[in-house]
Amino acid sequence: MAYSRHPRKPVAPKAPPSPFVEVTILFRDTLQKPIEGLSVLVKAGKGAPQAPEWKLGQDSADPPAANPASAPDGASAPAPDASAPLVDNRTEVVTDASGYAVTIQNAARNQPVDIGVKNRRGKYAWKATVTPKKDVSAFTIVSPEYHLEATTKLTPKDELEQDLDLPVVREGEIMTIERLVHDFGPFIGWSQKVTEQGQVKKDFPTKKKEVTEDQKTHNKTTQITIEHHYKVVDTGKPRTIVLNVLGSRLNFPNPALFSEDQYKSMATQLDVEVAAIKAIVMQECSGIPFEENGLPKIRYERHLFYRALKLRYEAQEAGADKAAHKKGVKRKGTPFANPYPQYPELCFPEGGGYGSDGLHQYEKLTRAAALDFDLAIQACSWGGFQILASAYASCGCATSFEFANKFMSGSEEQAQIFVLFMRNVKPDATVALRTHDWDGVASGYNGAYWQDTNPDYAKNLGLFYEKFK
Template sequence: MTTSDFYIVQPNDTLSSIARRTGVPVSELAKLNGIRNPNRIAVGKKLALSKRAVCGVNVQFLDRDHNPLRDLPYVIRYCGKEASGKTDDNGRAVAIQTDSPVDQVALFVRRAEGDLKEIATIVSGYANKLVTLVSPKLKLEARTRPHPNESQVDRQNRSPKQPADTQHHSSAGADERNDVGTTEGVLQSAWSWLQGELGIRTHETCDRSDKPVARVTKDAVSLEFLEKYTGETLAEADYIAAAKAFGCEVEVIRAIEMVESGGSGFDKHNRPFILYERHVFSRNTNPKHKYDEDYPGLSAKVPYTYGKLTKIKSVDELSADQYPNVGGKELNNEFSYQRLMRAYKLDKDAALKACSWGKFQVLGENYSGGFVSVHDMVKAVSKNEAGQFQTFLSFIKMNRLQPALQSKDWLHIARTYNGKGQNGYDLKLKKQYEALVKKRSQKDGV
């Protein structure tokens, strides 16, 4: 989407004047934005100008532990049309676009027998969205092998859908024993790109009669807030509206975003980018520093330090005193989640407060600027970029940073974000801001 997909209502605007200015008929504006009374539109309201801005629907299929259901046959019916295929490695179906925000979308999966099962019917709605469908079962991969006492006739009569010694997908209730840290078996999870750690595992063995058995184990911790992901993204109009409200330049807000996260709010598994801070966890437990002695890698009075790039696969191999630096943003995020999951087992509230979240890396400890609890904040930042933006705007207001944004007082902004020992963060903000302004000038031909 681009800025031209939206329009921010200005003082003295009418729907007719907006239609003349944008070339979008009044009837279409009303239809796209759910406007019942064209004579009443609020100043500052963001109006969609095209179907692609609000009528897009993406569907993702996950198992109970949010592992992608790959190669799942699906059918999507909408507006007299049909889209079908198999889900990709992230469990996603092909993206569709309805004719209007009130259109219904019916979602089906194809059973092994070939017939269709209707999973859900949704309404397109007034925003592009990701619909996440979570199965109550777990998906695992294992090998079927002939039993030692299986006769030749039995083998000949075996269903061709399940030949011996071939890999296939199954849905089953997995044994939920606490096997965090084990590396044996075949990893089956959304995190399979990091071998040997999180997720469901199958391990081939035999029972007492020498019959083949596939044992299934999974990690004990479930981060239930990740279920909230819908995936709506921010538009340029959102940044413009926020800058106008704060009386600052858009590039000031963008500079903070770029320095904090590089502009990315979610990793490839639809989890918010986070950074786990052990000293913040330590000061938020009850009593304070409760776990410092037993879990120094998760809880301490002093923060982690930055070390050299290290190629490792498990947080257990990482120094207890270091931030993750293991080969890229995605891997570093995985290690932060491993620490979060372990801290979450000890103290949920303290663990969530100890992470910086999303595009603007607002610390969970600062939830009170716009949320009743840290859990409410984390649900918002886990849902979409709008939730992450809301958290940032609340943080700015709570800390009364509007004047600093207006005057570009980088040192004050840096100290509010990172404390007095901000380690040159102010200079990074200034440099990023100047780069963005230069880019804008070049684009405008100045």
């Protein structure tokens, strides 16, 4: 038996979200206590188009609805005047005793907002960029824990007011290892925390009974009415974003990827297949020789820094013994001892402790460079082929600095160094690569103990080769 279907009632189209949102900026220390007296600049972020002039100030008595359709009785909440003249929004404020800076009632949704704090020289230093997406959001800027120039413990206010004269990388600039460490080194690892607490306007309806009595029949009638009570509530747990000061571009390598022509050139010079070289690149750097910030991928190895220091010390001791012997003087040497035991993450006889990839590796390199710049570079493997800089002389470079700068410049220099490296340092690996002996490649290229450190190395090479051949 067929059943008749009731026609569905037409559903009103969902109202689009308002292009404007409410944003509140707060400042707290690491214990979540308010920071008072900060001079703060809030302005439209880089890339944000001009927008109607901001309407500033708290309006807790009547917070904006989460969506125009959710206003009481279905009425649309009044939106800010989008036809107002467009300006580059900015405002300067001072945080109060509660750490409150400002509330923007009509910030543009999904558009960045930059936040700066006036430093001791009277200039605004960038601290964070927030992008409001929710209808009502509160962004809390947390005082950093990293002290750039502190000789004594700074207060949270002092930390945010430090002079952060960040160096600038020009569009298209090729970074050098010297400039990276000297100019940018103090800021590598410096981070800022921003906590976003999203809020929405939620309806808490209450039922109200109204009883009326007919005067003639004395019959009582009960009528139920619903009262709407809207409150701003948190959407859930806060979301904390850690922003690194050097998260933007630090280098513009040219080119930044290996081209097919480069692969063919390397393969021809080494008499191997293109697919075999691609397999090494995939194994060593996942096919991408540079980080998103433009710096070549590196890996700092603390045991190599230790080993290089030891070899240099032993060479100096041998030279001193030889000189003493010529003079007929008996000399008593001393065994090598770790000169930096207070930095086990930088100088240690055993490997490991690598930490996360990316800028963290450059943070280690920068800190080690303060101990010995030359050997810190040599303790890193570089670029698309992860070649140790200690082989710089065999790769046609006069110094480790020249080696690092070639890796900074682009994939073409990296390709040239790889060919020299395979010819002069890894001839056995080259032969194994030619004959598809992946165990031989792993042993010749990655070291005799490759199975201890990376047991899947040879298998992965074979899989990558099959993929690209």
